[in-house]
Amino acid sequence: MTIDYAKARETMVEQQVRPWDVFQPRILDTIARLPRERFVAESHRALAYADVALPIGHGESMMKPVLEGRTLQALSLEAGEDVLEIGTGSGYLSACLGALARDVVSLEIHADLADAARARLEAEGIGNVRIETTDVFAWNSDRTFDAICVGGAVATLPTALLKWLRPGGRLFVVHGRAPAMEAALLRHAGNAAGHSVDSLFETELPYLIGAAPTPQFTL
Template identity: 40%
Template sequence: MTHNFQKARDRMVETQLIPRGIHDPRVLAAMRKVPRHLFVSEALQSQAYADHPLPIGDKQTISQPYIVALMTEALQLQGTEKVLEIGTGSGYQTAVLAELADTVFSIERLPSLLHRARKTMEQLGYRNVVLRVGDGTVGWPEEAPFDAILVSAGAPQVPQPLVDQLAVGGRLIVPVGDRLSQELVLVERVPEGVRKSHLGGCRFVDLVGKWGWEE
């Protein structure tokens, strides 16, 4: 069975990621390695490597593999970084980041999701991940600054606390827009301030919190 899932991961990389321009070898290796099927319910495991998001309970979703790869690649991780993730969800994106960075701090507002994600990551042996329940829109000030920040939910604006917690030279990726569709915004902290660029359209669940949407 595991063999089939490995084949499905390889196929996902070859058909969904590389043809769409994902080329960072480290990102591709992480996507080939992390067992996405373990981050969804057993009933959905056969669909785990398909080209679409899947429900994970509590009205939340696991993102489409391409979007996970695109957002991860935009951070340009080399392996030494301290990363902040907002919206742990099932923990799949967290695990991909953990393959590519030194340490990942991840915040989830729903305790039930965090509990499941923690269990999965412990089973898989990830030791460089720190998880907590909280309002991700205010970041994790006591651990700042971060070399990279990834937001796995759609925001009405770029949350200012996250920009403030970005190290100089750091990169923040966040979906920004209304509740129906967003644009991926890459924010780079440069010595003279911040530089923003846009990486295309997407659709995420709401980023809920002080600097996000009201519940």
């Protein structure tokens, strides 16, 4: 059976993403234009536009399309902004970030995922996304960004990452203990007040390596 991916993409935008309060035209146009199926493993390509999280290896998964849309909506990127992405995964969200922002640095701990994502981005002609194969908790950089997108869950809000945010910048993250996780947007206050936290919606993601909660033992 031949799949009409363009039609599937249009249906995804209109029936999944837009109804979940994703309304910014730049974001909807980006999602409607980027071929998500080219960022999905061949074995799962028929599900590229389904409302499911697709496995990508190492116990990790590609976000559902609605969650990708809400993530981009929360960050509200401007064309001249710089973004740090933590967890490249398939590279699809990296491509969306690259389409919406000026420059993207994406960190991926798994070398095979990083290599595959680089190849996909190159094939799509996306040249403003640079992927580094590294663990974010061991990464050092003096660079700062307008936005940070954390692609995996963390047990507690990662305030240590705010050192890479410019004043007024924002950080999207999903935090908590499964299944009661919450998406939040942290905003760098740009002064001694530190940061503010906006609670967005409930969801669930696999944890970033090194960011899972400490196991609790009960008698």
